[in-house]
Amino acid sequence: MTVSNRAEQELNSGEVTRLKIMDAAESLIIQHGFAATSLRAIANAADVNLAATHYHFGSKQGLLESVFHRRMRPVGIARLGALSALESGKAALTVDAILKAFFMPFYDAEGSELLTILPGLVARIYAEPAVLTQPLLEKEFSQVASRFVAALQKTCPGVSEQEMRWRFHFMVGSMIQFLRFQAPMGLVNEADGFRDGLDRLVNYSVAGIEQLGVVE
Amino acid sequence: MTVSNRAEQELNSGEVTRLKIMDAAESLIIQHGFAATSLRAIANAADVNLAATHYHFGSKQGLLESVFHRRMRPVGIARLGALSALESGKAALTVDAILKAFFMPFYDAEGSELLTILPGLVARIYAEPAVLTQPLLEKEFSQVASRFVAALQKTCPGVSEQEMRWRFHFMVGSMIQFLRFQAPMGLVNEADGFRDGLDRLVNYSVAGIEQLGVVE
DNA sequence: CTTAAATTAAAACGGTCGTTTGAATCAAAT
DNA sequence: ATTTGATTCAAACGACCGTTTTAATTTAAG
Numbered sequence: 001m002t003v004s005n006r007a008e009q010e011l012n013s014g015e016v017t018r019l020k021i022m023d024a025a026e027s028l029i030i031q032h033g034f035a036a037t038s039l040r041a042i043a044n045a046a047d048v049n050l051a052a053t054h055y056h057f058g059s060k061q062g063l064l065e066s067v068f069h070r071r072m073r074p075v076g077i078a079r080l081g082a083l084s085a086l087e088s089g090k091a092a093l094t095v096d097a098i099l100k101a102f103f104m105p106f107y108d109a110e111g112s113e114l115l116t117i118l119p120g121l122v123a124r125i126y127a128e129p130a131v132l133t134q135p136l137l138e139k140e141f142s143q144v145a146s147r148f149v150a151a152l153q154k155t156c157p158g159v160s161e162q163e164m165r166w167r168f169h170f171m172v173g174s175m176i177q178f179l180r181f182q183a184p185m186g187l188v189n190e191a192d193g194f195r196d197g198l199d200r201l202v203n204y205s206v207a208g209i210e211q212l213g214v215v216e
Numbered sequence: 217m218t219v220s221n222r223a224e225q226e227l228n229s230g231e232v233t234r235l236k237i238m239d240a241a242e243s244l245i246i247q248h249g250f251a252a253t254s255l256r257a258i259a260n261a262a263d264v265n266l267a268a269t270h271y272h273f274g275s276k277q278g279l280l281e282s283v284f285h286r287r288m289r290p291v292g293i294a295r296l297g298a299l300s301a302l303e304s305g306k307a308a309l310t311v312d313a314i315l316k317a318f319f320m321p322f323y324d325a326e327g328s329e330l331l332t333i334l335p336g337l338v339a340r341i342y343a344e345p346a347v348l349t350q351p352l353l354e355k356e357f358s359q360v361a362s363r364f365v366a367a368l369q370k371t372c373p374g375v376s377e378q379e380m381r382w383r384f385h386f387m388v389g390s391m392i393q394f395l396r397f398q399a400p401m402g403l404v405n406e407a408d409g410f411r412d413g414l415d416r417l418v419n420y421s422v423a424g425i426e427q428l429g430v431v432e
Numbered sequence: 433c434t435t436a437a438a439t440t441a442a443a444a445c446g447g448t449c450g451t452t453t454g455a456a457t458c459a460a461a462t
Numbered sequence: 463a464t465t466t467g468a469t470t471c472a473a474a475c476g477a478c479c480g481t482t483t484t485a486a487t488t489t490a491a492g
Contacts, residue, residue, distance in 0.1 A: 013489075014439060033345045035251035038479065049441055051482085056439095060480065126396070127343035129249045142401055162403065166413070169400035170390035170420045177389025180342070184385035185358055187378065197382070204386045204424040211419060212429030229458075230469060254449065265471055270451065272469095 018056045020046040026067050030120035034064055034128050065136060071121050072140045075105040079144055083151060093155050095206050102148055103175070106198060115194060123180035145172075152209060164209075171205045234272045236262040242283050246336035250280055250344050281352060287337050288356045291321040295360055299367060309371050311422050318364055319391070322414060331410060339396035361388075368425060380425075387421045 024046035028037040039060055043050040057063040082101035086093065100107070109115040125133050145168060153164045178201050183193065207213070240262035244253040255276055259266040273279035298317035302309065316323070325331040341349050361384060369380045394417050398409065423429070 012438090017439080031345070032347075033249070033251060035249060036345065039481090040478075049439095050480095051442085052440065054481065126393075129247070129252065131248075138401065145401065163416070165400040165403055166416045167420055169393060169397070170417060173391070173393025174386035174389040174424075176393065177342075177385060181385070184381040185354065185361065187381055200379070200382045201386060203427060204383055207427040207429055208390075208420040208424040210429050211423040213423055213426050228468090233469080255451090256448075265469095266450095267452085267472085268470070276450065 014056070017046075017048055017052055020048055021053055021056060021063070022067050022070060024048075025063055026071075026117060026121065029064070029067065030117070030124055033124065034132060039063075061132075064132070068121065068125060068133075068136050069140070071118060072125075072136075075118070075122075076140055076144045078105045078108065080147060083147060087151065093151060095152060095155050095209050096202065098148065098151050098155065099171070099202050099205050099209070103198060103202065106179075106194075110195060119179035119182075123176055126176050127180070156210060167209045167211070170208060174201060174205060174208075230272070233262075233264055233268055236264055237269055237272060237279070238283050238286060240264075241279055242287075242333060242337065245280070245283065246333070246340055249340065250348060255279075277348075280348070284337065284341060284349075284352050285356070287334060288341075288352075291334070291338075292356060292360045294321045294324065296363060299363060303367065309367065311368060311371050311425050312418065314364065314367050314371065315387070315418050315421050315425070319414060319418065322395075322410075326411060335395035335398075339392055342392050343396070372426060383425045383427070386424060390417060390421060390424075 021042060025037070025042045028041055028045060031037075039053045040050055042063075043053055053060075053063060057066055079102055082104040083098065086097055086101050091097075105118065106115075109118055125137060145165075149161065149164050149168050152168065153159060153161060156164065159167075178197055182197060237258060241253070241258045244257055244261060247253075255269045256266055258279075259269055269276075269279060273282055295318055298320040299314065302313055302317050307313070321334065322331075325334055341353060361381075365377065365380050365384050368384065369375060369377060372380065375383075394413055398413060
């Protein structure tokens with residue numbers, strides 16, 4: 001059997017169990033957080049034996065890392081890809097375009113099941129106690145952040161790298177808030193609510209990063 | 217014994233225990249989160265019998281609510297007071313001044329021990345699973361938010377209440393991010409780091425809320 | 433078919449969890 | 463001094479935790 005087209009390839013029993021565990025863990029972790037989600041609850045939701053969690057992931061922490069890694073790596077790749085495409089294009093770089101590249105994974109996920117997962121998972125990474133997730137964040141996110149900060153700096157001459165990293169920091173905070181709660185408290189979101197909120201987030205962030213109106 | 221000056225009044229045994237428990241719980245919850253903090257760890261850190269936690273707070277959830285309430289009510293009061301003082305003053309309202317009123321509790325806390333507590337606690341409220349803290353947030357925060365949104369709207373004619381609530385939503389996200397991580401990843405914060413970050417947060421948020429430079 | 437490896441299964445390990453109980457101790461008022 | 467209520471204490475409750483062990487079962491290769 002060749003390794004070529006893995007999409008059509010049938011998964012062996014072990015891989016199927018691995019996926020069932022990760023899916024169940026992902027859903028429960030999003031709902032209740034990492035500490036409050038037990039391996040027994042995960043195994044039960046996945047319809048899998050409890051020991052399978054340790055067989056496939058070694059430990060609860062190992063499962064957490066796998067769950068986060070599976071979703072976050074494609075996000076980072078999509079972001080870097082979108083930014084590279086932007087930089088190699090002929091159009092001039094704008095803050096608006098760069099931020100849309102950063103939010104690309106969420107624009108892309110519209111209409112897919114990913115939209116019910118990605119926001120909750122990203123938000124949870126930032127919500128868990130730092131000792132659990134800081135290594136994951138550092139590993140998966142820091143180089144992506146650096147690339148975007150550098151790109152943003154090019155469009156805002158006169159803004160130091162340090163200052164731009166602060167602004168990027170605040171922008172990420174707004175993004176997390178949006179992913180976590182979607183609309184503000186008491187504001188219901190209608191039909192195409194996610195796209196609407198995302199566009200508002202872009203506008204808000206562009207203003208914050210450019211800071212054209214602020215007088216010192 | 218009169219009730220007048222409670223500051224000099226000695227606390228009876230029960231109140232002292234209550235405070236010791238809340239102090240210990242606060243510190244541990246900030247460090248490890250609610251689910252990962254056990255009542256035994258709290259009682260141990262407070263040098264108090266385990267059963268005292270249930271005697272004084274009824275349940276773990278009850279303790280959580282008391283811990284949050286104790287710090288958050290003064291924050292809300294300080295914010296509303298600062299905003300009222302602003303509105304009854306003769307100077308024209310500005311977004312900058314309103315936001316500084318909103319951040320007032322953190323400006324005030326500079327140099328006090330509160331600065332080691334408030335940021336971590338506020339950040340944790342937003343980090344815990346929604347089912348735990350959403351009632352607390354709704355109760356303690358929503359009316360304060362409404363007052364500030366209304367004030368901001370007056371300084372930005374043409375911005376609907378709904379739109380301003382979104383911008384305020386994003387601003388809160390940036391604030392949480394700052395309170396939780398202080399400086400961006402990999403950026404160390406020197407001597408007067410907190411004040412510096414707070415000022416950057418104000419500038420960023422003013423730009424986002426006014427959105428002067430954004431072309432649709 | 434046989435054999436070896438990969439995977440699943442059931443059961444138990446020692447611990448810790450939130451909560452409850454009932455007696456002991458303390459404080460203040462009669 | 464005695465009584466009453468508030469508070470503290472040690473101990474235990476049943477339940478659940480992450481992890482490990484051992485054996486059964488399935489899968490794939492010789």
